[in-house]
Amino acid sequence: MNPSAPRSHDTIRAVLWQGDHLHLLDQRLLPREEAYVDCRTSDEVAQAIRDLVVRGAPAIGIAAAWGVVLAARQDRGGLDAALARLRAARPTAVNLMWALDRMQRAIARDAGADALAGEAQAIQDEDLAANRRMGELGASLIAPGSGVLTHCNTGSLATAGYGTALGVIRAGVSAERIGQVFAGETRPWLQGARLTVWELLRDAIPATLVADSAAAHLMSTGQVQWVVVGADRIAANGDTANKIGTYQLAIAARHHGVKFMVVAPSSTVDMATASGDDIEIELRSPDELFGYAGQRTVVEGARAWNPVFDVTPAALIDAIVTERGVVEHPDAARMAAVFGAA
Numbered sequence: 633m634n635p636s637a638p639r640s641h642d643t644i645r646a647v648l649w650q651g652d653h654l655h656l657l658d659q660r661l662l663p664r665e666e667a668y669v670d671c672r673t674s675d676e677v678a679q680a681i682r683d684l685v686v687r688g689a690p691a692i693g694i695a696a697a698w699g700v701v702l703a704a705r706q707d708r709g710g711l712d713a714a715l716a717r718l719r720a721a722r723p724t725a726v727n728l729m730w731a732l733d734r735m736q737r738a739i740a741r742d743a744g745a746d747a748l749a750g751e752a753q754a755i756q757d758e759d760l761a762a763n764r765r766m767g768e769l770g771a772s773l774i775a776p777g778s779g780v781l782t783h784c785n786t787g788s789l790a791t792a793g794y795g796t797a798l799g800v801i802r803a804g805v806s807a808e809r810i811g812q813v814f815a816g817e818t819r820p821w822l823q824g825a826r827l828t829v830w831e832l833l834r835d836a837i838p839a840t841l842v843a844d845s846a847a848a849h850l851m852s853t854g855q856v857q858w859v860v861v862g863a864d865r866i867a868a869n870g871d872t873a874n875k876i877g878t879y880q881l882a883i884a885a886r887h888h889g890v891k892f893m894v895v896a897p898s899s900t901v902d903m904a905t906a907s908g909d910d911i912e913i914e915l916r917s918p919d920e921l922f923g924y925a926g927q928r929t930v931v932e933g934a935r936a937w938n939p940v941f942d943v944t945p946a947a948l949i950d951a952i953v954t955e956r957g958v959v960e961h962p963d964a965a966r967m968a969a970v971f972g973a974a
């Protein structure tokens with residue numbers, strides 16, 4: 633069986649290389665419409681990343697790698713500038729920089745067009761394999777019959793397929809370790825409400841939507857034993873940047889004795905960044921807060937502050953699950969034992 637092929641509970645692919653262009657499931661339109669955006673130049677890929685046509689740390693890295701393939705086919709002389717534009721598309725998810733660094737090393741080896749495409753395909757295939765491995769590792773930490781709460785979208789839509797935190801949830805549901813999945817709606821862009829609930833129902837995994845502001849109350853009812861989230865960048869001491877709202881989930885989880893798991897491939901680990909204080913947090917347009925479904929909901933003239941990631945301190949994390957293994961109660965020494973020094 634083709635290892636990249638979708639399986640049951642895992643049927644969605646959002647980033648598809650079509651031989652001469654990149655076919656991206658447009659995540660701005662889900663779940664209302666399943667439409668695709670075709671990128672034929674690296675600048676179109678950079679624009680798609682900026683506009684959240686494609687989003688989620690690993691998926692951004694994979695799309696950017698294909699963007700380099702397109703750039704090399706367009707004009708090898710313009711590669712450095714194209715790489716710089718891809719690198720600047722979004723600041724927080726280190727998978728973007730990691731994938732571009734890897735493509736740049738292939739370019740430095742004088743890789744031809746086919747070899748560059750091979751490198752991008754390897755990045756995509758390795759991500760899917762890592763997700764399946766993390767699914768097994770993470771699910772094994774969860775006691776049978778548990779309830780879990782997740783945040784944002786970390787599934788097939790955000791990766792090469794299967795997902796990170798949603799991969800653990802897929803594996804945990806298949807193994808009957810997880811009995812209930814709660815998804816926080818993830819304001820303001822609604823990755824949880826629009827994307828995670830769609831993805832889980834599409835793959836026949838029952839999911840219950842909760843308002844972000846219901847999370848602490850949900851924990852107080854005893855219905856969840858684990859919060860399971862992804863990451864955009866994990867610093868050398870285990871501090872973890874993820875979608876805005878993750879930090880307050882970790883605080884509430886600790887208060888209620890609920891365990892907190894971060895699931896991310898090693899491409900999300902940034903040993904060159906000492907702590908969460910050094911991670912750049914993306915600020916997006918206040919317009920994301922001013923309206924709902926195209927309708928303005930806030931009075932004209934209002935101001936808004938819209939950071940789209942936050943940092944959860946390592947001390948609030950019970951386990952970081954990567955394809956290289958699980959780091960329990962992460963700190964700098966435990967991270968270095970698995971990932972080496974920077």
Ligand code: MRU
Nearest residue numbers: 687688689784786790862863875
């Ligand atoms: O702004 P987004 O939608 O790209 O943010 C995505 C997240 O924060 C995810 O939790 C993270 O990238 C992990 S995806 C496997």
